[in-house]
Amino acid sequence: MRLTAGMTAGDALAAITAEFRSAGLPTPDLDARFLVQSVLGIDAAALFVDRTRILGAAAMPLSAAVERRLANEPVSRILGWRDFYGRRFAISPAVLDPRADTETVIDLALAIAGEKGWRERPIRIADIGTGSGILACTLLAELPQATAVATDISAAAVAVAMANARSLGVEARVTAIVTRGLAGAEGVFDLIVSNPPYIATADLERLDLDVRGFDPAMALDGGPDGLAIYREIASEIIRLRSPTVIVLEFGVGQAEAVTALFADDMTAPPRFGCDLGGHTRCVALEIHR
């Protein structure tokens, strides 16, 4: 789609919305508004009151952004950022595009932190498979005395996580390591969080194009039954040999299978968290070895 420099923001918005709608995109109005606002560098209120603003030099980058969306690229990937738990995180092709579902991990972890008085003491956190760093950085921002080790098998992901830690001002409290699981990380962790890959390998090709085409395979592929990384995490817990709380995200329908992997080590009943659709999507386990 070619937008011209003389076009107004209002006309561009209408044209882009119509194009997205006829292409069958699921949220044409929202996507169009987000792209116009972001490329023009204005908020929703400014776009609403000033529809006669001329696109000018923004016409070209906006046309390019529209083409990318028409090729099914998610808006967040086009913009290069995603908001998570009220904070902005940069994303790159090397990391999973953070999902709102993952906020359930933070909700559950912070509820437990409140009960255990972790806001007032310097607890140690591990985030396995940190990706863009959303879990480690959000917990450090919410728990000002905490420190964290964030791991990922992808060096490029670890670089994105550290860039986000810097922009959120928590970099002095996070150590990022390129490794499998927690290999190389020693000592006691009060809290371990993870949103590991959990899609069974055979199901990857059935994912929607905007997931399969843009999220890195190593962020999605959970092995033959989707549980391979949970098994790795369970054996890490045994290696650490210390009490900890672990909060894990999983896919719809995996609650029982994931919890069962830790059954021998739990000292309290599991606590579950649900996503906005009411699906059980994370579990908190008190572990003692």
Ligand SMILES: C[S@@+](CC[C@H](N)C(=O)[O-])C[C@H]1O[C@@H](n2cnc3c(N)ncnc32)[C@H](O)[C@@H]1O
């Ligand atoms: C589903 S993504 C989650 C990223 C981020 N925590 C989030 O919630 O947006 C899983 C991440 O785990 C990493 N990963 C996969 N296998 C791993 C392993 N064995 N050890 C550590 N990281 C792993 C991937 O590279 C990817 O960044």
